[in-house]
Amino acid sequence: MKTSSVVFSLFFSSAVVSARTFTVKNNCKFTVWPAIFTDLNVGKDKPSMPTGWEAAAGNTSTFNVPDDWQSGRIWGRTECDFSKPNASSCATGGCNGGLLCDEHSGTGVPPVTVAEWTLGKGGSPDNYDVSMVDGFNLPMSVVPTAGCQQVVCNTDLNPKCPGPLQLKDGSGKVVGCKTACTANLDGTPQDSGNCCSGSHNVPATCPPSGVQYYSYFKDGCKNAYAYAYDESSKTALWTCDSSKNADYAVTFCP
Numbered sequence: 001m002k003t004s005s006v007v008f009s010l011f012f013s014s015a016v017v018s019a020r021t022f023t024v025k026n027n028c029k030f031t032v033w034p035a036i037f038t039d040l041n042v043g044k045d046k047p048s049m050p051t052g053w054e055a056a057a058g059n060t061s062t063f064n065v066p067d068d069w070q071s072g073r074i075w076g077r078t079e080c081d082f083s084k085p086n087a088s089s090c091a092t093g094g095c096n097g098g099l100l101c102d103e104h105s106g107t108g109v110p111p112v113t114v115a116e117w118t119l120g121k122g123g124s125p126d127n128y129d130v131s132m133v134d135g136f137n138l139p140m141s142v143v144p145t146a147g148c149q150q151v152v153c154n155t156d157l158n159p160k161c162p163g164p165l166q167l168k169d170g171s172g173k174v175v176g177c178k179t180a181c182t183a184n185l186d187g188t189p190q191d192s193g194n195c196c197s198g199s200h201n202v203p204a205t206c207p208p209s210g211v212q213y214y215s216y217f218k219d220g221c222k223n224a225y226a227y228a229y230d231e232s233s234k235t236a237l238w239t240c241d242s243s244k245n246a247d248y249a250v251t252f253c254p
């Protein structure tokens with residue numbers, strides 16, 4: 001009995017140790033509150049980092065992420081005041097829970113730039129991207145090791161954000177740039193070419209040409225998702241051979 005429990009605990013501890021190193025750096029000149037979401041419906045293993053923390057200008061955090069991390073997301077929240085409740089605690093990216101996002105919060109309130117991963121296991125590759133499908137709040141980059149594709153979105157899309165898409169904070173500063181879907185520009189959220197909903201809910205009926213302001217986002221970050229079905233651009237979803245065990249660096253304001 002004793003021997004087999006030792007064998008089991010060795011087995012389980014080595015399974016847990018197998019991980020990638022993620023680094024999250026705030027290169028902005030202001031404080032960002034990074035957040036992490038793990039879709040626990042898809043996989044149970046979570047990063048060794050709280051679901052939210054404060055990153056002052058220049059702050060770097062390094063942590064382990066299990067190499068079977070599924071449907072994971074990292075994003076940045078701005079202008080947070082956690083004395084206010086839930087998602088309204090931040091000008092952008094706020095989630096339910098306060099500093100720590102609860103595990104059902106998803107990505108935080110749009111508009112928000114999000115980095116996404118499903119790490120490969122059993123021979124499938126790592127999949128990763130930077131997404132503006134929920135709009136834009138911060139320039140962001142994802143840089144893997146192992147020579148895999150870097151996604152560097154270093155254009156701030158807030159200052160020139162088209163008027164109908166602007167999200168302003170209490171002082172009138174543009175702090176986020178909404179998608180045409182979120183801004184409800186075509187007024188038919190249930191059947192919208194901007195939202196890829198209803199009769200537009202497959203790639204063939206939701207081309208980028210039918211998404212208002214697609215180019216504003218895509219030109220600003222050519223290697224990121226600029227709308228839900230942006231795979232057709234061939235510059236949205238990236239893969240990395242999982243046998244290379246890539247580590248990933250995330251930078252806000254790269």
Ligand SMILES: *[C@@H]1O[C@H](CO)[C@@H](O)[C@H](O)[C@H]1NC(C)=O
Pocket residue numbers: 053054055056059060061
């Ligand atoms: C970055 O911020 C985190 C969370 O506030 C803190 O634990 C860590 O020590 C900071 N890192 C540096 C290099 O200051």
Ligand SMILES: *[C@@H]1O[C@H](CO)[C@@H](O)[C@H](O)[C@H]1NC(C)=O
Pocket residue numbers: 085086096097
């Ligand atoms: C907001 O936070 C409070 C606790 O501060 C909680 O009771 C409430 O359920 C939250 N609301 C939502 C919509 O999650």
